[in-house]
Amino acid sequence: MQLRSFQGLVPTPELAPQVAAVPYDVVNRAESKALGESNPINLIHVDRAEIDLPDSVGDYDDAVYAKAVENFKKLQADGVLVREAAPCMYLYRQVMGEHAQTGLVGVCNIEDYENDIIRKHEKTRKVKEDDRTRLVDELSANTGPIFLTYRDHAGVLALTKKHETEDAPINDFVAPDGIRHQVWRLPAETCEAISKYFAEEIPLAYVADGHHRSASAARVGKERRDNNPNHTGQENYNWFLNVLFPASELKILPYNRAVKNLNGHSLQEFLEKIGAIFSMDPNGKKTPEKAGEACMYIGGVWHTLNWEPTPDATPEDALDVSILQQRVLAPVLGIDDPRTSDRIDFIGGIRGTAELEKLVDSGSHAVAFSMYPTTVSQLMDIADAGQIMPPKSTWFEPKLRSGLFIHTLDN
Structure with a gap:
């Protein structure tokens, strides 16, 4: 070049x-x-x-x-x-x-x-x-x-x-x-x-x-x-x-997500749906430690979510933010296009998990997700494949x- x-x-x-x-x-x-x-x-x-x-x-x-x-x-x-x-x-x-x-x-x-x-x-x-x-x-x-x-x-x-x-x-x-x-x-x-x-x-x-x-x-x-x-x-x-x-x-810091409402679900209904999608543990951990893991804050409790990687997933689909979008945000919370939805906010990781707690505890948002950061290698793999990353995937x-x-x- x-x-x-x-x-x-x-x-x-x-x-x-x-x-x-x-x-x-x-x-x-x-x-x-x-x-x-x-x-x-x-x-x-x-x-x-x-x-x-x-x-x-x-x-x-x-x-x-x-x-x-x-x-x-x-x-x-x-x-x-x-x-x-x-x-x-x-x-x-x-x-x-x-x-x-x-x-x-x-x-x-x-x-x-x-x-x-x-x-x-x-x-x-x-x-x-x-x-x-x-x-x-x-x-x-x-x-x-x-x-x-x-x-x-x-x-x-x-x-x-x-x-x-x-x-x-x-x-x-x-x-x-x-x-x-x-x-x-x-x-x-x-x-x-x-x-x-x-x-x-x-x-x-x-x-x-x-x-x-x-x-x-x-x-x-x-x-x-x-x-x-x-x-x-x-x-x-x-x-x-x-x-x-x-x-x-x-x-790269994580780009976290906060959603304003549960798309008509009660707290119990929502937790049951998430528990059927991911392995879920209300252990109070606020920050994920590895890829394939996220932390969810709802109702004053932090839950750790885990999932197994999808075999043969494309570089884009393998991203944690993509999995959250495909398995939770779209089908459960009704956020089909996070680029245009006014029901979701993206919070740069520099602001920490305290900001997520503040949003949910104030009542302005119903649930927040603390994400593991995307890696530079993942960014390069997606660009090399000619794919587009989901919105708000990286915070440098x-x-x-x-x-x-x-x-x-x-x-």
Whole structure:
């Protein structure tokens, strides 16, 4: 696959902690506005420019994109974002508690995305993809990196670890959520060696997080390619911004489920149905310890559910979240399409099982399921099979910050 250096925009080191923004899609409008109110140079003012407009202005109004361009230009004019002197790649290390992961920051080619060399495992929603496509096009920039993973490669790992341990980072700060972020700028010879490894020995990458951003970046590149009669393939619009992590370093948390009612069943009827589907034990355990196991909270009691794997199941059907959907959520609770149902909520594992107890104990939900996390290997198997994962199957932590590196399409 193709991975190369880029001559992008970066914040000055002293301002990087203020510029670095949470991903646009992990906060709602009110939360985004609160983050931006006390920090005028945070990139949230570009990624979610509606926060600088009256609440009456819709999220996808023309004024939002115009404001994003205005804010983006101001960050550059004020010297907050500056152009790198030469093309390069970066190392981006994140530390969350005892977990650390280090990724390569570079640009990948839209043809690899189109040709399934960069593989996907989720569907996108048109309204969200259209929004990010317009933002990328009007900014002429990728402000938020896509989170890719690839199978470990000893040569790449040796190069990255050498610089990570021997060189001083250009950025090193702890964000308000307690996550430490470190950035190293890689020398030209290291970038060339890494590009060669990817071109010759790393055939595939996988979108771990950022399906809407990757689809949008590819759409903008294709539109510009198709509309340029002098297209050569060397233009920056052929490339989009990514952070690539070796699979062994990633941490996937579970994506838990909470359902608002029992679809007309009494508590006893529901428990009898679940007991006929799974092995069920009201042992109080809150977190499953292995695949093929889930924990269910209902009526103030935690139950452990167990099942045997299905022989010859497809990679998608073998997922715990698929089994729960196929055996319980659809046939018992009547949630045929979890993408559209308003009776189910998905709770990222970062919030813990206390959030599930809170939802059920408050009466807003009737039952909650604590899931075992999907693995990176399962994600890759599903993408390799050309299948789509069920919605809300993976929750990656820590999240990438936007604004630490920006790839522009015109320069």
